[in-house]
Amino acid sequence: MAFFASLFKLSLIFQVFWNNTTINIPLNEPVDQYVIMPEASLYKDDQKITTEVNYLRGTNHTFISVINSKYVRTYHIYYEAYFPLYNVQSRTLVTFNIVDDIPPEIDVDKVIQMPLGEKIIDFKKIIKVSDNYDSESNIDLFIDSSKVNIHVVGTYEVIIRATDQSKNTTTKIVQYEIYDHIAPVITITKPLTIEVHQKLDIHSFLSVKDNYDKNVEITVDTRFVDFMKLGTYPLFIYAIDASKNTTIVETTITIVDTTKPIIQLKSNIEPINYLEEITDELLYSYLLEFKDNYDNLTLGDFMITHDIDTKRLGTYTINYRLKDFSNNEAVSILKIQVKDLEKPVIEPISTLSIRVHEVIVDFDLYFNIYDNYDAKDQLNIKRSGKVDTSTIGIYKLEYEVTDTNKNTTKAVYYFEVYDDIKPEILQLKALKIDVDSHFNMYEYFDFIDNYDDELVIFLFDENVQYDKIGNYPINIAVYDSSMNEAIYNGVIEIFDAVEPTIKLSKQSIYLTLGMQVVDYKSYIQDVFDNHSDLNISQVNIYEDVNYEKIGKYFVNYEIYDDAHNLGKAILTVYIDYPYQKMALVEDISIEQGIPINFLEYVDIIDSHAKVSYDASHVDINTPGIYYVTYYFTNPRGISEAYVQRIEINEMKDFNLLNYTIPLIIIGIGIFLCVFIVKKDKSF
Template sequence: MSFLLSIFTFINILTIRIEWFYTEIVVQLGDNIEHYLMIPEAKLYVDDVWIENPLVFYERDGVERTFKSTINTNVTRDYILKYRVTFSAYYVSSVQSITFQVVDEIPPIIDQLPSFLLPVGQKLPLLSEGLFYHDNYDSVLNISVSIDSSSVVLTRTGTYPIIYQIRDGSGNLTEQTSTLTIYDHLPPEITVKKEIQIPYGESLSWRDFFTVKDNYDLVLSVRIDDQYIDYQHLGVYPFSITATDSSGLSTVLFQEVTITDLDPPTILLKSLPAPLSVGSDVSDIYFLSYIVSISDNYDQLDISDVTFHHDIEINVVGTYRIYYMVIDHSGNLAEEELIIKVSDLEAPDITINIPFIYQVFDSEPHLINQFSYSDNYSRMEEMTCKITATYKMNVVGDYPITIEVTDRAGNKTIYRGYIEVKDVHAPMITQLNDIIITDFEQKDLTFYFSTEDNYDPASKISISIDDSNVDYEKIGSYAIHVEATDQSG
């Protein structure tokens, strides 16, 4: 509060002003008020000029029905205490209300901050449990607690911050961070799915026989310790399987594996066996000769280990099967079938019963009646016969003839020969005159004879006379030999 005082003199008028400073005082809770009473002050201005070190008197214990004793620094609130200042040299004074604000600026103290260990997947615990705190002024009931656990993921392992904020009634804040650790407390589970048995030649794969799962991890480290397994020999061997999750928790399971020979032997047969001849002797067939090879993944086998049976009817053309079987030492059975044919492999037989020789001018012959044919399997009516021949019965000569006989199986026999049209009759000789020789000289006696033939003209007939017995120099009767030869000889 300022006062203006006008002093009139005969010379001039002075303007006086009192200005107060530090009229609002912050008092720390519990402090001695005496430490603060001297803080407010007033300054005197004359014609707006500050008067330094004037004679001044303060009334600081309270005026105008305010009292210093009402200020209790142990209770936070605002207290009003009126001050009076007097500048006696200038005959001025001023009363000012001074506000003393008793405040609590000390934050609460956290005596114990809890931390938590929680198995993965569990519910969030009571985070205020284990939290202890106090305040210099407010009771616990008047202190607010805020807990921030928003970053916690209950389904994921890890260490998460828990932020605690403790605020007293004056708004003083204490903040501290604790931790909540989500951990995996359960080791993986290993379950046997089926009997542990592997074929010879394969290694042990845990996925075939075990189910491995974990309460948290989807991907686990699984290791098979198979150092005691002899994969090269059949038998029963111990081994262990270890499953480890990302938290390092492990489960070990000891088991036994049986290595067995599950693969049957392999029989390799000829792909295109030669057909068997119908009517042949079955006992002459070496059935094992149709086996190309016999093998097994473990045992040493040979052809002598193979047994067989068949349904072959050797006297009937058809398709048959030979059944081969072999069993290895583990009892694995291999069976193979070989398809084989019984076929008519022999061609028919052609027999010429009557030679194809004819007298010229004979009637047309029935060639089919002069030969016969037969087959080892086909009946005559099942065979075809084809005769190919061109000949003339009125012309002597050798004419080619081809006979083709084909059985039901397609086997063919071809006979190639000749049809002979012959002149088998000798010429006739006629003596024209008696032969009388009077001059004792040798003569050409052919003029005494004529010839006639059923086929050749006389000009084609040769006459030869053997007169070696005739003595042309001596009278007598002699015999001569006359021979006529036609072109057929």
């Protein structure tokens, strides 16, 4: 029991796998090399074990010796494998197939040619099939000739397929050619005669038919033909179908001239003018072109007849006849009129111009108008356009003159209104200007013209030194719109008439009443002159300011330049009393019976102010509240009023300590007031 348990355990641990258990053996091949191909492998836990293995080929009533490779069939043989080291044994069934893997052989031509329309051949009669194992009767033969069209020339593929009993297949493709071997037929339908210089269209002279091709190639050999020369020549015609089947026809071709000459007359011929001479040159001039297809013709080959009478207006006929050397004749007829074709004549007989503002008496004085056929009074004369002699310019005049035969002359002339009078330069005053001044010539001159309001004026003053006193040449050129020129040549005098300038830093100042004398020169910021070199020290100052009196005063500044031109400036000085608060009034609270110095409770700020008050109604012995009004007036007359509240309290028991501190404060206050008053007086 222990042995079987152990064996069962081994069978659970080990696994055997077989390879090559189905083997194909080619027909007639030796079997020895194939029977050893099945193999067994031992695995433990999915790991292959390399170890000794013993095989028993042919067990369980099956034998290797029965396998015969000469016949196609299948054999089943049992194999056993034994692994002695592990005492593991395995059996499996191996299948041996004797197979035929050689396809049949097909013997047939690669290319088969058949005439167009012939019935397709029976391929089974021309094909030979053989096989290494099966007989011909056991070979399945398939033929596909469905693509062959016996009525269409071309090469087609025929598929031939042979399959033996083992399904081995051989396929061959045969090229099946349908060809055309019948040549086209050429039939000449009319004589080959063409016009000289004409291109041969062979299709108009013959018909070609072919058994198969609709479009047959036709070639004509014309190397012996001169299409540029009359005569009869040999001609060869070739018809070739698509299969190169060729038919040749030998014939003749005749080159003839049956074309009459061409006469091309000019269209829209101008009529012949009244009294014009009829010459051959005139008659030939109506020929636009003449030519012949073969002969070289000249004007001498023409016959021209006419019935023209240029003394009479009317319609006439000209006949042109031209015949070539083959007696082909062309005739052209031209209808022509004799008319008065000359237009009236318009000739200017004088210069077409007039001075501005002059009057045109009659335009006919400027033109001569006449006609070759009609008198002047028969002419229709129209003139358009207007000439404004008050405005210079070029004016357009249009003339239209028509005679009785509707000949019209249109002409455009340009009439000029011109100005040839130069402008005038009128000097208004002497040429004299201040040094460093701008010269405005319109202050000194007036420029007038007979026509123009605006003139072009050039001032030539490049030699004038405007910053230097002296006399200098000056020139003026004036042009009007017609470029008429007027010239002025003169002398300009440069002199200094400009006052010096005193520039003050202020135009007015405000000074406090009682202020000390001011340095008025300090208010001079600068002095300058257009010509002289000046400085502040040359300025004279005149003033009468009263610093103790309110009022408006003037300080005068004066300076002279080198040309004795006086420059002035004025500084306005205001002596004033500035406004300020005049006093501060302190309210009083005091016991009854104590004398009151009312001004001790007033701080006077403005020392110039006058003060007045009335305190007679205050009874220092009677407790109560009283009010005193103080009136202040400053030197400008401005008044202010201040109200003081005075409270008289009932007397308490006398205690020196209660009055010590107030008395000390009052004493210090009196001392400071006396000190300040003395200090102000010292200043």
